[in-house]
Amino acid sequence: MPGFSAKYSQMVMPDHINIVGTLFGGQMIAWVDLAAAKVAFRFLKGADIDGAVTRAIDKVEFKEPVYLGDWVNFTATVISSGSTSFRIEVEAHAEGRHMDPRLACVATVVMVAVKKDPDGNYIKTTHGKTC
Ligand SMILES: CC(C)(COP(=O)(O)OP(=O)(O)OC[C@H]1O[C@@H](n2cnc3c(N)ncnc32)[C@H](O)[C@@H]1OP(=O)(O)O)[C@@H](O)C(=O)NCCC(=O)NCCS
Numbered sequence: 001m002p003g004f005s006a007k008y009s010q011m012v013m014p015d016h017i018n019i020v021g022t023l024f025g026g027q028m029i030a031w032v033d034l035a036a037a038k039v040a041f042r043f044l045k046g047a048d049i050d051g052a053v054t055r056a057i058d059k060v061e062f063k064e065p066v067y068l069g070d071w072v073n074f075t076a077t078v079i080s081s082g083s084t085s086f087r088i089e090v091e092a093h094a095e096g097r098h099m100d101p102r103l104a105c106v107a108t109v110v111m112v113a114v115k116k117d118p119d120g121n122y123i124k125t126t127h128g129k130t131c
Helices: 024-045
Strands: 006-011 049-060 071-081 083-097 102-116 122-125
Touching: 006 024, 006 122, 024 049, 024 083, 024 102, 071 102
Parallel strands: none
Antiparallel strands: 006 071, 049 102, 071 083, 083 102, 102 122
């Protein structure tokens, strides 16, 4: 895998469907966030931090509908890093029994490394990582 990247997959189950019979967008965003969290975990290994939180989800685009029973295969890649933050591009390809795999959703997620302060609050901290 070039750079820092991670794969994550989910199957679309009945609970994930909206009233027009396709995958609910909010569910897709939750999975995008999880895919980003997976690559963040990898990117931050060894850093002196307590975790990372999502600061922003930008440029979410739902390009194709996704259907019950489809697999949604996510690829999350760290595309840039700052002092406490880093930017992740997530692509979600839907794979159905009767359709070719297709790019269903793209988004950019900004995560920030955090550390617990003496009061128990998580505050931003430098991660010291580059990509
Ligand atoms: C994330 C958090 C700790 C950041 O603390 P903060 O004091 O607000 O930090 P800043 O505004 O200085 O931003 C921190 C970094 O994020 C970047 N950033 C902030 N807002 C951004 C945005 N909308 N888009 C891109 N980058 C952004 C800043 O440029 C900075 O990057 P750098 O340190 O790499 O230069 C705080 O905002 C927070 O706790 N937010 C809630 C997080 C949360 O609950 N997420 C959902 C659950 S995971």
